[in-house]
Amino acid sequence: MRKCLRCTVEMVEGLDIKVEGGAYGIKVTQQGVFKDNLGKFKCAVCPECGYTETYIENPERVKKLIVDKK
Ligand SMILES: [Zn+2]
Numbered sequence: 001m002r003k004c005l006r007c008t009v010e011m012v013e014g015l016d017i018k019v020e021g022g023a024y025g026i027k028v029t030q031q032g033v034f035k036d037n038l039g040k041f042k043c044a045v046c047p048e049c050g051y052t053e054t055y056i057e058n059p060e061r062v063k064k065l066i067v068d069k070k
Helices: 059-070
Strands: 011-014 028-029 037-045 050-058
Touching: 037 059, 050 059
Parallel strands: none
Antiparallel strands: 011 037, 028 037, 037 050
């Protein structure tokens, strides 16, 4: 569960981000040889103030990047 950083109210999670004018989501990729797709951006919105937070659906893949660097 995510709480708004400003109001500490529970946020609505799992919302999709789309590029206006198209059905394309935004993906986060790692630059380099593998160009790994790190996952889709998701967002959470605070129903009180509208504060929007973005996060990646599968943070495990990002964790793996840290492990790989060690
Ligand atoms: Zn808020």
